[in-house]
């Protein structure tokens with residue numbers, strides 16, 4: 140299926156999985172549509188510059204549940220377009236009451252800079268507001284989300300944010316890692332609501348998930364080879380051994396990924 144869209148770039152990963160990317164914005168955000176037999180899961184809903192539902196409507200007629208990797212504004216942009224939204228219980232409060240310790244002025248600056256594609260008339264950086272609302276349900280570590288012939292396992296992976304999750308698709312071996320692991324730019328754990336200790340523990344946790352075939356992060360490249368997980372393991376050991384797992388130690392670069400504390 141080929142989708143042409145002015146804002147979103149749709150990449151078909153296999154018959155029933157799609158990356159929906161926003162390459163017109165400096166953050167290069169990805170959301171992912173995972174289609175099962177009975178329903179589909181949308182992993183995050185993008186920046187909110189444009190309406191991602193326009194795209195998902197063309198890709199499936201099945202009911203869609205939104206699985207939130209974490210409640211940062213650049214991953215919940217079109218949450219308001221969907222009826223069924225799930226989030227880890229540690230970030231229920233952020234979804235309802237807003238993200239803590241991040242001024243709206245900063246968000247508006249970040250959402251509107253370094254844009255290389257025309258934005259829709261509906262987008263106004265001066266009035267832009269991240270989604271706020273009640274989730275349909277809460278997710279917890281180890282939970283299985285069933286789509287019908289396709290089971291997704293939820294792993295709680297705090298550090299970048301307290302309720303961050305990654306999602307493992309057992310049927311394909313895809314691991315959707317949100318802002319815990321991506322390439323090209325540093326994964327962040329240097330501001331007040333982050334935890335370098337938790338981030339490193341979470342990286343260690345995902346490096347031990349058996350059967351991962353491909354990794355899909357929330358930014359930059361849409362698809363990283365699973366072999367990066369052995370480098371993640373090496374990185375975790377290096378950071379721990381050298382006592383670098385704390386705020387202020389800066390950027391630590393490894394082969395294929397980096398972290399900033």
Ligand SMILES: [Zn+2]
Pocket residue numbers: 209211299318
């Ligand atoms: Zn984030």
Ligand SMILES: [Zn+2]
Pocket residue numbers: 211213214318357358
């Ligand atoms: Zn992000």
